[in-house]
Amino acid sequence: MIIADILAEVQQVTHIALMNSLKLARFSGLVLLALSLVLSSRLVAQERLVSDRVFLVPDPKSNAIQFQMVVLAGSADETNMVQFGLAHYLEHLVLVGRNSGNTDAAVRFFADGSSNGWTNARATTYIHRFPANAKDVPERLDRLFRFYTERLSDFSITPEDAARERNVVRQEHDQRYAGDPYSATGIEVTRYLYPDSPMGRWTIGTTETIAAFSVEEAKTFHKRWYRKGNVYFMVTGPLQDALVKDIAEKYLKPLDASVPPSREWVSKPLVVKPESKTFRKTDKRIANASAYVTQLFEVPETDALKTIATRLILSNFLSSKLSGSPHSALVEGDNPVASAIVAASVERQLTGILSVSLGATPELGRTADEQVPVLKAYLKQLAIKGIDEATLERLKRRFARDYKRQLDEPQSTSGRLIGWLTAPLPYERLADLPEIVANVTTTDLSAMLKVISGNGREAITIYEPKAD
């Protein structure tokens, strides 16, 4: 669990894919393994910036080539609330649209390959994979760069295709979320926690906003964000720098290099208004009772990486079964109050904003409501006790090992990069993370624990099975 940690996504990711779609959760899981730390020497990353905004991750032993275009714009960058969900709708339109160099839908780019896309609050990504032993690898890369650089200039879609994709997005919404009691409540909780922020909305939109989608609005969003200065390309596989560089520059150099407008949710600090609200869902589709306490806090932040490093350690502790963890305190022992810990994390959501989530299912004979004071008391106790030096060193050793392991795996590199760049965090600082994690102290942890045991904006969520 490492970059899920770092990247702290509140928003739900949506995809154009059928099955096997790339979920942020999965991608985060990969990235997670990626980040641990090096105590003594600076690690060498796999990726190379072969041209402006173009990364190559060489993987000489792989038999696959992966191409990705990452647009630094997602649902949090939308301004039209009547048509909220447009960033994801645009992803669909780009993938089914045609252009002069590609007369079939982009989801079928290569007959022997695979294609996909995903959108979340912060980014939209397009992915293509094909065999590295194809006889026309340079031509394929050329086609991909041409297609997507044309897409940065403009895109066209027939009214019929646009209308159909609106229906498809609606079916995606219904299939993923409509029948799920947890999603329905999650949407309410997120909106409450971030009342004045685009982070308070779910990426896919609602049935009402999906019905209102228009190509004109999608084009407005596209014009604002789909530009050379706001995208990254990532190519992974057994490739030489020169090949990727030459093809990329052939198409990217002529493009307008103007920078996109500033992103409001990045530049405008979020102000947390402390209050508490309880959300209760009783539903026959819920199997086991559970209670969650989710809180949002403002935290003093002089260096984003320091906050990230500290919360990484803290989050790994909370989700562990180490002595003093929620599991050891509430589930184990002679008088357990919970039968399982179902959530335990600290995330850096935005600059200077942390969210803390603890959830548990009650032990037999207890109710979900009774879990709430127990969970809150646990955090307060932890803030008093702190985390001891031996445990901190143990967690740091694990992190260092996993970070090294991830750096040795080229196939996970793009996920690590995407997580970092879309956070958004500067690429130049990525290599600093291991050392900063290595320098986290028990004092740092205590300071963060003090913040998160105070009064934040609090959502208490109770899920209960509905009796027959």
Added chain:
Amino acid sequence: MRTRTARIAVFLSVLTIIPVGIGALHAQTTAPDSAFVKKSYAISMGRTTGGIRLVHMRLPDEKEQALTFYWRDRHALHQVDKTGLVGLGAGLVINGGAGGLDAGAFEEELKDLGSSISLSQGRTNTQGSLVAPMAGLEATGKLLASVLTEPRLPKITLERRKRFFINSLKVADEKAENLANKALSNLITGDHQVTRLNNLQPLTLISDVTVEDVDQWRKAVLARDNLTVVAAGPLSREEAATFVDRVFSGLPESATIKPAIPFKPVSLAKTIVIERKVDQTIILMGGPTEWTTGREGAERNIALNVLGGDFKARLFVAIREKLGASYGASASISGVLYDHGIFAIQSSVAHDKAVAALASMREEYRKFLADGVTTDEVEPLKRRMTAGLPDTMRRSGSAAGSIRASMLNGLGYEAADEQPKRMQSITSDGVNVLIRKHLPAALTTIIVAPSAQGLNADCVIASLEDLPKCSKP
């Protein structure tokens, strides 16, 4: 590296593994410029000194060693009163702690080592795995040995797992896709014991399971003569054999193997509507098949991909692109028992397009059976499937998993070496012969919808309890 090798050498003793087949010859005879890159994975099989069947693949550059293993296990089919053991036994063994470590401490030890171990129980076998960096291999092996031979099996953990299991089963049918799949499965499995495994009703099949039942199952099944281990990673054959013997030496020598229970699926071609308030109409069409993942498995995967794989698949184009009725559609074959499976095509569609989607799915399947697949569809899929294999076989964990899967599917341990040549020989005509041989001519259709109106149902029910009345001729 030298330090690691030296340390391993300390515990190596007698090495008696007999190579049964090595793929080196394949590599020499393969044209280097072939579109199908020929790989020799040098997989061999033999027995360890302790008598354990071991399949070995060396990956000298890998930093982790992996073991995957399985025991033949048909106990679940014979547990008439405690069928729920199949969902509880392995989980309790692996998650309850072992020896001097409670469950939490055990898990944290593994995290410190950067290792993972697993154990899961199925209908005809129990499987497990170990993946560890070389530096932590010895310690991880000891943890696996202790959990297999001296698991703590805490009663409180079993009771919690039973409660979660039962509560999950109570609500599972509330999800329309689950309901449709269970209905189709029950119709095909009829009154065979495997239906009890699918449904786990009454819930006493779960609640009556005790720690003693789990312990009894463990001792009866997890034995050396019933065990096959696949080792992939830096260890040589000899090193792997010694390591495997040390990890599994504490197991009983021989297992109690339960006999197979013959299975004959029920064929039915009806349209059954389960009326229920749902957000989308679920359309599931299927029937029994014996198209396994074994010798004809590659053709099977190609056929399923053409019909209902990704964005190029016929069902996707028909249901999503032409009708805009759905987010997607799929075709699959799921295993039931032995060589028997259920072929199914499925889509969740907008209510107002359900009739059109149903007609379209039926028409696509009719054309698929009649006309089969084309060369233009088959060749790219062959390239894609062949290209994926080297990436699977270059990592310890995925290589060991892939070899075990091949063995369990009846392909043998050397399947990876044979795959490129095998793939190259596949033609659209060959796939079409198998489509006609294995896929049902008529399918049972299960629809979950708010109303049966317009769907031409043979039988309309409100819940699974009413399903038997639909199975009457």
